[in-house]
Amino acid sequence: xxxxxxxxxxxxxxxDTRSGFGDGLLEAGRKxxxxxxxxxxxxxxxxxxxxxxxxxxxxFQVGIAEANMMGLAAGMTIxxxxxxxxxxxxxxxxxxxxxxxQSIAYSGKNVKICASHAGVxxxxxxxxxxxxxDVGMMKMLPHMTVINPCDYNxxxxxxxxxxxxxxxxxxxxxRPSWPIFTDKDQKFEIGKAWKMIEGKDVTIFATGxxxxxxxxAEAMLAEEGISAEVINIHTIKPLxxxxxxxxxxxxxxxxxxxxxxxxxxLGDSIAQTLVRNNPVPMEFVGVDDSxxxxxxxxxxxKKYGLKAENIVxxxxxxxxxx
Amino acid sequence: MEKLxxxxxxxxxxxxxRDILRMVHAVNSGHPGGSLGCTEFFVALYFNQxxxxxxxxxxxxxxxxxxLSNGHISPVWYSVLARSGYFGVEELATFRKIDSRLxxxxxxxxxxxxxxxxxxxLGQGMSAAIGAAQAKKINGDDKTVFVxxxxxxxxxxxxxxxxxxxxxxxxxxxxxxxxxxxxxxxGLTTEVMxxxxxxxxxxxxxxxxxxxxxxxxxxxxxxxxxxxxxLLGKGKPVMNLLHTEMGYGVDFMVxxxxxxxxxxxxxxxxxxxxxxxESLGDY
Numbered sequence: 001x002x003x004x005x006x007x008x009x010x011x012x013x014x015x016d017t018r019s020g021f022g023d024g025l026l027e028a029g030r031k032x033x034x035x036x037x038x039x040x041x042x043x044x045x046x047x048x049x050x051x052x053x054x055x056x057x058x059x060f061q062v063g064i065a066e067a068n069m070m071g072l073a074a075g076m077t078i079x080x081x082x083x084x085x086x087x088x089x090x091x092x093x094x095x096x097x098x099x100x101x102q103s104i105a106y107s108g109k110n111v112k113i114c115a116s117h118a119g120v121x122x123x124x125x126x127x128x129x130x131x132x133x134d135v136g137m138m139k140m141l142p143h144m145t146v147i148n149p150c151d152y153n154x155x156x157x158x159x160x161x162x163x164x165x166x167x168x169x170x171x172x173x174x175r176p177s178w179p180i181f182t183d184k185d186q187k188f189e190i191g192k193a194w195k196m197i198e199g200k201d202v203t204i205f206a207t208g209x210x211x212x213x214x215x216x217a218e219a220m221l222a223e224e225g226i227s228a229e230v231i232n233i234h235t236i237k238p239l240x241x242x243x244x245x246x247x248x249x250x251x252x253x254x255x256x257x258x259x260x261x262x263x264x265x266l267g268d269s270i271a272q273t274l275v276r277n278n279p280v281p282m283e284f285v286g287v288d289d290s291x292x293x294x295x296x297x298x299x300x301x302k303k304y305g306l307k308a309e310n311i312v313x314x315x316x317x318x319x320x321x322x
Numbered sequence: 323m324e325k326l327x328x329x330x331x332x333x334x335x336x337x338x339x340r341d342i343l344r345m346v347h348a349v350n351s352g353h354p355g356g357s358l359g360c361t362e363f364f365v366a367l368y369f370n371q372x373x374x375x376x377x378x379x380x381x382x383x384x385x386x387x388x389x390l391s392n393g394h395i396s397p398v399w400y401s402v403l404a405r406s407g408y409f410g411v412e413e414l415a416t417f418r419k420i421d422s423r424l425x426x427x428x429x430x431x432x433x434x435x436x437x438x439x440x441x442x443x444l445g446q447g448m449s450a451a452i453g454a455a456q457a458k459k460i461n462g463d464d465k466t467v468f469v470x471x472x473x474x475x476x477x478x479x480x481x482x483x484x485x486x487x488x489x490x491x492x493x494x495x496x497x498x499x500x501x502x503x504x505x506x507x508x509g510l511t512t513e514v515m516x517x518x519x520x521x522x523x524x525x526x527x528x529x530x531x532x533x534x535x536x537x538x539x540x541x542x543x544x545x546x547x548x549x550x551x552x553l554l555g556k557g558k559p560v561m562n563l564l565h566t567e568m569g570y571g572v573d574f575m576v577x578x579x580x581x582x583x584x585x586x587x588x589x590x591x592x593x594x595x596x597x598x599x600e601s602l603g604d605y
Contacts, residue, residue: 036460057460058460060456060491062487063483063486063490065480065483065486065487067445067446067449067479067480067483068480068483068484068487070449071446071447071448071449071450071452071480071484072450072452072453072456072487073453074450074453075389075449075450075451075453075454075456075457076453076454076456076457077453077457078380078381078382078387078439078450078453078454078457079381079382079383079457079458079461079463080381080383080457081457083453098443098446099446099449099480101443102440102441102442102443102446103439103440103446103449103450106429106430106431106440107429107430107431107439107440108431109439
């Protein structure tokens with residue numbers, strides 16, 4: 001169905017965003033000798049093998065001990081290293097929240113917390129591993145930058161960009177094969193939203209895997225004569241409030257779309273901005289206060305209401321409230 | 323820094339103990355017991371054993387580094403940092419007060435010279451110290467990293483993750499120390515959660531273990547640190563089990579967990595100060 005739509009962005013290849021991380025880390029390591037990697041027994045899953053092979057003296061296998069990994073990374077910044085930690089998003093956040101809070105965020109350490117297998121698109125492993133609360137936990141921490149890129153190319157660019165950024169960063173990406181629809185050589189600017197498609201009736205603010213769904217939703221809405229603006233919010237914190245307010249000043253209503261709990265996600269941050277400045281009608285696409293479950297990524301996206309169709313429905317609802 | 327003699331070190335301990343008591347008394351909060359017990363160790367490190375500069379730089383390249391994992395004994399650390407010249411002793415009067423750099427537990431947020439990471443939530447300091455030690459190795463820096471933990475803190479699981487890691491990765495530029503005072507907030511460690519044989523535990527994890535039988539005897543504290551240093555560079559991390567008396571130096575505070583997190587009142591302060599020589603001048 002997607003293929004028959006006239007989407008403004010298209011793809012010829014699919015790849016997992018975690019591979020964008022692995023390839024970006026290798027590039028960052030080649031550019032900057034201070035970059036070091038740490039992994040908690042998930043080198044293959046995180047695609048950190050190429051970095052490990054090329055820079056064995058700058059790579060540290062930590063074993064299944066994520067709390068220690070966060071402390072080690074914080075300590076390695078003392079001496080000028082730029083540590084990238086790698087494990088699943090669940091074990092990168094909830095499991096080690098206090099370690100991140102005290103040793104990394106409060107201590108202002110230049111650690112890059114790189115988290116794969118976020119959200120329901122992890123698939124068959126089920127809810128124990130499908131964290132949907134990680135963005136909320138990380139964005140609450142003072143000093144923390146939170147980034148959720150949308151495809152392989154953007155994840156690779158983001159990984160290279162955070163190596164050059166001073167301060168703690170949470171970088172969230174995923175497991176499934178996903179359309180590559182953004183430029184190979186894009187410039188990734190932390191904190192700068194990207195207006196991908198210009199529109200006038202409703203704005204779709206999307207992050208991570210759901211940016212592609214937003215692109216599809218725009219084409220579906222266009223077929224019904226509705227002009228949607230699509231904005232890629234790859235950086236959830238700091239939030240590009242200027243871009244958000246500029247867009248809704250024009251469209252007058254919006255939808256947020258994310259593979260995360262509605263509580264504590266991107267939508268919350270946008271809603272705060274709107275309420276303070278320009279309270280236009282807003283609807284939310286995300287997981288509504290429930291855990292995930294086992295299934296294929298696509299079946300789960302459908303069951304939990306994260307598809308383009310869901311964005312279309314919420315966009316119409318927002319429009320009707322104008 | 324110039325190394326102080328045993329006599330000068332002991333005089334410094336007396337002043338540091340006065341600082342600790344006056345700091346916690348002034349705000350009626352803080353942790354005097356563990357601070358008093360570890361005074362000899364801190365004074366030995368900063369005035370005799372560590373190669374360090376008070377011209378503070380976060381990266382600390384080419385100098386020995388110290389990490390405090392049991393951050394609640396911040397009074398002794400702040401006093402020793404001030405007395406060795408990291409910042410003015412008058413700043414000790416701001417301890418735990420609003421807008422101070424001397425937070426209840428040590429932090430980096432206020433840029434206090436000498437502090438490289440926040441601590442207070444227990445179990446995290448050794449991981450950071452190991453990371454810093456590995457960064458030194460990558461940098462070709464041959465200096466040593468020290469970390470102090472509490473004995474009750476050994477109940478935290480992260481400590482053992484770190485212990486396993488340090489041995490596996492042969493972090494042999496690290497001297498960890500445990501303040502074995504046998505006390506924790508709810509009582510004796512043997513009653514709250516028995517640590518059993520820490521020497522055997524660390525040896526089983528692949529560490530070299532040395533023991534300071536009287537951690538309040540300056541000569542022994544120094545000789546054991548020197549012995550620990552002689553074991554560095556041989557493929558194993560080194561653990562120093564430092565047996566101390568909580569509250570040491572003040573007769574009514576010794577050997578009880580009562581003064582873990584309680585400040586003396588006016589009368590008790592006067593009594594305590596009467597037992598400690600004002601060797602370097604109060605702040």
